[in-house]
Amino acid sequence: xxxxxxxxxxxxxxxxxxxxxxxxxxxxxSLENSPLPGITVFVDSTNETTTNIDGKFSIRIKKLPAKIxxxxxxxxxxxxxxxxxxxxIVFLKPYTLVHFYGSQKIGIYLTSGFIxxxxxxxxxxxxxxxxxxxxxxxxxxxxxxxKDNNLLNSKVSIEIVTTWNFxxxxxxYYQDLKLDNYTLNNKFLEIDFSTSFIPFDLSFGYGIIxxxxxxxxxxxxxxxxxxxxxxxxxxLKLTLSSRILFYDELLGFHAELNKPIKNFETFVRxxxxxxxxxxxxxxxxxxxxxxxxxxxx
Numbered sequence: 001x002x003x004x005x006x007x008x009x010x011x012x013x014x015x016x017x018x019x020x021x022x023x024x025x026x027x028x029x030s031l032e033n034s035p036l037p038g039i040t041v042f043v044d045s046t047n048e049t050t051t052n053i054d055g056k057f058s059i060r061i062k063k064l065p066a067k068i069x070x071x072x073x074x075x076x077x078x079x080x081x082x083x084x085x086x087x088x089i090v091f092l093k094p095y096t097l098v099h100f101y102g103s104q105k106i107g108i109y110l111t112s113g114f115i116x117x118x119x120x121x122x123x124x125x126x127x128x129x130x131x132x133x134x135x136x137x138x139x140x141x142x143x144x145x146x147k148d149n150n151l152l153n154s155k156v157s158i159e160i161v162t163t164w165n166f167x168x169x170x171x172x173y174y175q176d177l178k179l180d181n182y183t184l185n186n187k188f189l190e191i192d193f194s195t196s197f198i199p200f201d202l203s204f205g206y207g208i209i210x211x212x213x214x215x216x217x218x219x220x221x222x223x224x225x226x227x228x229x230x231x232x233x234x235x236l237k238l239t240l241s242s243r244i245l246f247y248d249e250l251l252g253f254h255a256e257l258n259k260p261i262k263n264f265e266t267f268v269r270x271x272x273x274x275x276x277x278x279x280x281x282x283x284x285x286x287x288x289x290x291x292x293x294x295x296x297x
Contacts (some may be wrong), residue, residue: 025088027051038197039072042233073194074169082262103135107257109284116278117143135159152176167194182216188225203227211274220265250274
């Protein structure tokens with residue numbers, strides 16, 4: 001009986017292994033013809049790997065044909081269809097200024113807060129024209145209940161364009177809140193890091209918050225901020241981020257989920273800072289503008 005069970009188990013294992021295909025290959029920089037390490041290779045969000053220092057990779061897939069996507073910081077992503085379990089040679093293009101000008105975006109959103117500020121809107125704009133080596137983007141959000149509650153959020157950031165597996169940027173945030181007889185003013189600066197060698201982006205910053213409570217008492221707190229963000233590949237295609245603010249006498253928390261749905265951009269946002277809490281939904285449309293020919297750069 002034990003022998004029969006072992007035979008049945010062996011047959012099952014053999015069938016499972018036959019049902020999977022091992023895809024191997026090497027990824028090159030198309031301009032320098034050199035191997036690209038740290039490139040993410042994935043079929044979906046649950047099946048991915050990374051190229052090694054020599055640009056080589058291997059990944060198992062359940063069925064053929066299959067679509068495999070290659071992505072990395074400073075690299076234009078590419079998706080290819082694989083029909084057999086042969087070795088692949090893949091060439092990827094660096095993210096140059098010509099592609100960089102495709103980042104000219106304007107976004108317009110309607111927002112609604114469920115706790116304090118039910119009506120609002122948000123405007124987003126990005127442009128590489130300020131610096132030829134970096135992308136400048138900014139956003140401003142305003143929400144209100146048309147009475148005593150008002151919230152203003154704004155952000156300005158510079159993202160440095162790289163052609164390798166590392167990128168960084170600088171972001172500044174300003175928040176002004178009035179909630180009945182309570183006011184809050186929060187501002188902080190963060191340095192952003194991204195690399196294809198770890199599966200998420202990191203930001204570290206420093207901030208100052210001023211509050212005035214119902215008894216007209218002023219408080220000032222200073223401290224550090226830490227943010228972690230992660231892009232989840234297809235089929236989910238969403239971005240998750242969370243930030244913790246470690247101030248002197250208070251702790252703050254921000255969390256956000258962004259997801260495109262067909263032609264629209266949507267987000268869910270939660271903020272908690274001192275006595276203030278808000279849960280916000282947003283939906284809008286982001287479109288591309290081009291004011292000059294990027295090929296002249």
